[in-house]
Amino acid sequence: MRPNSLSRSLRRVVPTTLAALALGAATLPADAVAAGRTQPDLVVDLVTTDVLNPAEGETFNAQVDLRNYGNGDSGPVKVTVSVPAGLRTTTPYTGTGWTCTVAGATSYSCAYPALSAGQRSQLNVPFEVAGATPGTTVPITATIAPDKRESNTGNNTGSVTVAIAGTCVIRGVVWHDLDGDGQREDGEPGIGPDGVLQVTLWRPQGQTIGGGSATVNPDGTWSITARTELLYQVRVEATSQYDKTAGNVGDDATDSDLVTAYQWDPTLLAASAEFSAHAGEEYVVDAGLITRS
Numbered sequence: 001m002r003p004n005s006l007s008r009s010l011r012r013v014v015p016t017t018l019a020a021l022a023l024g025a026a027t028l029p030a031d032a033v034a035a036g037r038t039q040p041d042l043v044v045d046l047v048t049t050d051v052l053n054p055a056e057g058e059t060f061n062a063q064v065d066l067r068n069y070g071n072g073d074s075g076p077v078k079v080t081v082s083v084p085a086g087l088r089t090t091t092p093y094t095g096t097g098w099t100c101t102v103a104g105a106t107s108y109s110c111a112y113p114a115l116s117a118g119q120r121s122q123l124n125v126p127f128e129v130a131g132a133t134p135g136t137t138v139p140i141t142a143t144i145a146p147d148k149r150e151s152n153t154g155n156n157t158g159s160v161t162v163a164i165a166g167t168c169v170i171r172g173v174v175w176h177d178l179d180g181d182g183q184r185e186d187g188e189p190g191i192g193p194d195g196v197l198q199v200t201l202w203r204p205q206g207q208t209i210g211g212g213s214a215t216v217n218p219d220g221t222w223s224i225t226a227r228t229e230l231l232y233q234v235r236v237e238a239t240s241q242y243d244k245t246a247g248n249v250g251d252d253a254t255d256s257d258l259v260t261a262y263q264w265d266p267t268l269l270a271a272s273a274e275f276s277a278h279a280g281e282e283y284v285v286d287a288g289l290i291t292r293s
């Protein structure tokens, strides 16, 4: 093999190796080490929380997913996790090989022995909500301080924004749409507990806390004070003599806000669209029912 040809074949190794790194492949070609020196590349892949909408006084965990995308051992890993105003530190969990200490009031300092090429680890850090304003968001940032020279230091930081729950009022009226036009006119009565079994706030997002239910008053009105910073859907359960009327027809002040029916027997189950509930707000979800034909 001529030297020129050898040189070309080595150059071809480099893009192959980079492509493997970009794909996050844990196993590198055998010739990668021979072709060049090894180097770690620690990355904060993702920062999440186990609860999307914590409230004052509650504790939740931030999960920091880290990985060494390089082709060399990282050496000791140090990660600083910020504690913004409105949150405070609690006793850190020291499992899964990580050791965290509280570094003043504004951060955790966490250490892990080393991540070999391709290795992943998850760091869990607890927080307590203390003095954050309901309805605002607070950022948590995790930053790696690498021990060795890295091929890329632009990926050493990751963050998550945490919404602080408050309360809102969700209310409405269930009424009998006698003429079936989707609008409530004078003379169309409310439907009380004889016809409406219950009104429930359904949560489509699993990692949220909230919800609630209510029985309607004799005039069909209902109201729930609910936890916020999440999505809700109002679900109305009524006796099977009813069906929902057409939703969102005409003036919003006097229309029906039910857009979906999930079942008709043994009871009617109809629901509003999903909406985002924010602290201090009031949401009106009215429900028009027609006699089922």
Ligand SMILES: [Ca+2]
Pocket (backbone or CB within 6 Å): 041, 042, 043, 150, 152, 153, 154, 155, 156
């Ligand atoms: Ca890096």
Ligand SMILES: [Ca+2]
Pocket (backbone or CB within 6 Å): 177, 178, 179, 180, 181, 182, 183, 184, 185, 188
């Ligand atoms: Ca009507």
Ligand SMILES: [Ca+2]
Pocket (backbone or CB within 6 Å): 248, 249, 252, 255, 256, 257
């Ligand atoms: Ca409407």
